[in-house]
Amino acid sequence: MMTRYLSKPENTMPASDRQSEVTLAVRGLSAGFVTDEGRFKAVDDVSFDIFRGESVGLVGESGCGKSVTALSILRLIPSPPGFIEAERISYNGINLMDLSPAKLRSIRGRDISMIFQEPQSALSPLHRIGRQMVETLRLHQNISREAARQTAESWLQRVGIPDPAARMNAYPYQLSGGMQQRVMIAMSLMLSPGLIIADEPTTALDVTTQAQVFELIKEMKQQDTAMLLITHDMGVVWEMCDRVMIMYASRIIESGARIDIFHRPRHPYTIGLLNAIPRLTKNKTRLTDIPGQVPSPLEYPKGCHFIKRCAHAGKRCENEKPPLYDCGKGQRAACFLMGPGTGDLKTEP
Ligand SMILES: Nc1ncnc2c1ncn2[C@@H]1O[C@H](COP(=O)(O)OP(=O)(O)O)[C@@H](O)[C@H]1O
Ligand SMILES: [Mg+2]
16 A cells, blocks of 8 residues: 555656756857858757656757757867857756866766767777776776776676677777667766657668667666667657757757657647658658748848748748647647737648
8 A cells, every 4th residue: 555655656746846956057159160151059048857767758850950059068068169058057957067177077987978970980990999998987986997898798788789798899990880879878877867858860871770760779778877869760769769959950850758749749840750651651761841941040030930831820920930839738739829829820830
């Protein structure tokens, strides 16, 4: 009988408890670049939370600002030409915006680890795999070289690298792309980070290896580890995430629990993305693309950024930025269709 009171579902948890469960809180994040063509925001006033142990997907077409969002969290945007502004980016209550570059570096890897599309960006081509893993471990943990070597080897084993003792002596270029990605995953997970940021971690891999790598991330991710998973693939979100944020042209335009986003998408862009998932109909793959293209950040419209591709757009969308309206059950969508009055918007496409 007691167990009934031990596990509290999220929606009945008091607000004060939930606050302490927030791993990452981002408030009012904007980031962009100053280029020859002008200054632009690639990320415009983005706010979100990731709770402990939760996997959150950040989805959208190429160029929408997903990578810039991810890189901004650890201030990895080179400035100049880049700039980052935020009211707050806090990890377990510590505002990362206030930390020195040295403090931030010590958080990176140990508390927040990143998995990139290109393993080359995380692995040094000059050093053997084993040495890189041992040094990373010893940088963050007070352990002997031999203990670190054993830990590294056992991680290579866990991520499915055959003959790990021999692989410890390999240079990255001696491994296939899939194997390099496994090494990077081992390196990301071996310090038990509180947050993993994975930016299109499998895009460079073939379909079979992709599935294996996702399976691996799922298996290896500890219960308390939160994850921000960036992808342009709604299918991956369905497999991997508890909650979803949809990004379009620098803004988060919809967010909610995975099940609600898939069953009851609200924003016309989200509906378009879901229709674009390849479906097998009569032995043929059908793909309904969203017509048009993501605008360049130098030419974002004044109001809703999706206006040029939207079948519902009215005058109001031209002039005003739609706020994120509450659609119930924690789902939110930035579309005037969700507002109190739809005005001159076309409610039927
Ligand atoms: N280093 C940079 N210099 C100038 N513009 C950049 C740079 N990095 C990204 N951008 C621009 O910022 C926008 C968002 O890019 P990005 O976050 O990489 O998109 P996504 O990851 O969603 O595909 C794009 O228009 C891109 O061209
Ligand atoms: Mg990207």
